[in-house]
Amino acid sequence: MTLPHDRSRLLVDEGFPTKIFSESMDRWIETMLADDNSGQESVNNLVKAKLIAKENGIICGQFVINRLLDKHAKNCSYDWKIHEGDSVEEKDDLLHIVGKSTEILKVERVMLNLLGRLSGIATKTAEWVSTSDNIQFACTRKTEWGILDKWAVHVGGGLTHRLYRSDALMLKENDFASIRKSGESQTDAMRKLISNIDMEKNSKFTVIEVQNLDEAILAAKAWSEEQMNNSKTDSVVLLLDNMGPSKAGEVVTELEKLGLREWCILEGSGGITKDSISEWASSGVDLISTSAMNRGVSSLDISLIIDGVE
Numbered sequence: 601m602t603l604p605h606d607r608s609r610l611l612v613d614e615g616f617p618t619k620i621f622s623e624s625m626d627r628w629i630e631t632m633l634a635d636d637n638s639g640q641e642s643v644n645n646l647v648k649a650k651l652i653a654k655e656n657g658i659i660c661g662q663f664v665i666n667r668l669l670d671k672h673a674k675n676c677s678y679d680w681k682i683h684e685g686d687s688v689e690e691k692d693d694l695l696h697i698v699g700k701s702t703e704i705l706k707v708e709r710v711m712l713n714l715l716g717r718l719s720g721i722a723t724k725t726a727e728w729v730s731t732s733d734n735i736q737f738a739c740t741r742k743t744e745w746g747i748l749d750k751w752a753v754h755v756g757g758g759l760t761h762r763l764y765r766s767d768a769l770m771l772k773e774n775d776f777a778s779i780r781k782s783g784e785s786q787t788d789a790m791r792k793l794i795s796n797i798d799m800e801k802n803s804k805f806t807v808i809e810v811q812n813l814d815e816a817i818l819a820a821k822a823w824s825e826e827q828m829n830n831s832k833t834d835s836v837v838l839l840l841d842n843m844g845p846s847k848a849g850e851v852v853t854e855l856e857k858l859g860l861r862e863w864c865i866l867e868g869s870g871g872i873t874k875d876s877i878s879e880w881a882s883s884g885v886d887l888i889s890t891s892a893m894n895r896g897v898s899s900l901d902i903s904l905i906i907d908g909v910e
Contacts, residue, residue, distance in 0.1 A: 604805035605759040624747040654901035660722035716899035725756025742891035768805035820860040842870035845879035852884030
């Protein structure tokens, strides 16, 4: 099933980073170089260097490393020995660089930080994805490195979800509370917001957070009515917030009984662990979203070795 949560096409188009991705890379590169504040090296020889994996994993970050070298080590030449998303083993060569030692050492730590972190996320994501073929996995907007983290999740086989707040319409508990007048219920506010959705703009990807079965039914029914009124057939994403796989399964069953399941993409979220994946996979939801694939993840151990002077 193709889900709107895959936004990778907005990051790379025909093999090249898009403006969104390029600008994000530049922000991180410039900030990290400024913080690292490399000094002038005492020796400036023409050298050979290589990046080596020190543990098994999946490599991610070629686009950002290319951009770093092209802009801040312009006199260096480089040659990747692997491709983005390749699995590598300990001691594998990743990248060969030839250039002045001052330029290589200036970008060394930033290069290792970027490649190590993104590869760590891609590796962790692949571990999650490999646990089940019956459900898809998405990250959330709880990211530490924003779009870079989301690209790494994509490389590991996960879904990016929204890239930024305005990438898709998402209606959550605080949105309903912000328009609720005195005496109105949460469901009244939910119905009102759904009826005011601009279907021409948001029909393809709207997420509505629901807390229980009643809210899920209300949202699905209101959405289906708005779709039919606008001669559309798109599905809404119902984010089943902190329901757990058992209650999520009840939502699936009830929506099927009411003939509303076809109007919904069901996303389980909140408190998800690797141990609960099998339960989620049998619950009937279409995907689960979690920040565990990209937050608090160990970087892949990678080293730079200067192994010769030209």
